[in-house]
Amino acid sequence: MPIDHLSATFAALADPTRRAILGRLANGEATVKELAAPFPMSAQAVGKHLRVLERAGLIERRRAAQLRPSRLRAVALKDAAEWLDTYRAFWDAGFDRMEQRLRDDG
């Protein structure tokens, strides 16, 4: 298990089910059962995905009666986005290597 925050974030995003869950939570809170509905898997499996997302800081969960609604913590995506942003200049200008960029700038 990766101990650094960035690795945990990217690992959490490396699963289409988890990305879909985040997409659903962008519309607001949802319970485990609601989140599981679209997927061909048990609610327990979705519960495991939620735990991965929670450990990565990407969601928060609260207690409401016997329900455990999750909600998005989008700010946890910030570091990942910033890491990628350091490479944006490379592909935006069609350069894959910094040396090329420096050469053409000079």
Added chain:
Amino acid sequence: MPIDHLSATFAALADPTRRAILGRLANGEATVKELAAPFPMSAQAVGKHLRVLERAGLIERRRAAQLRPSRLRAVALKDAAEWLDTYRAFWDAGFDRMEQRLRDDG
């Protein structure tokens, strides 16, 4: 193994060694041995990381004598960055849920 491109990309980025390799390649081509030097692991282990990066489209490799220099393909990060960008508005404005954002906009 995830078949979708986005999952493969995020999975490739979910390892600090691989992110460091990409950082090194931002300065230009490097051989397996050069890339392995900073890490406390065998060149074979780094070779495996390179294969992961290659399958994700994040690097390209060529043959030069007995060397196999790798170079960055930054454009392969574009989709991942765009996925994250769809959430940027959430944390930029301090909102974690779209419903809040819509409510405040209205």
Added chain:
DNA sequence: GTCTTATCAAACCAATTGGTTTCATAGCAT
């Protein structure tokens, strides 16, 4: 030609992942 270097490939291993099933528990409904 022989040696050395750089790399890949394969076998192996422990730990992790992503799913299942089963059981336990908490709380609403009747």
Added chain:
DNA sequence: ATGCTATGAAACCAATTGGTTTGATAAGAC
């Protein structure tokens, strides 16, 4: 009280991961 519903927890399993070691191969160096 009794039962149903939502969820968590644990045991289990197959596949994957990230490393190792060993052996093969390809190409430059002497």
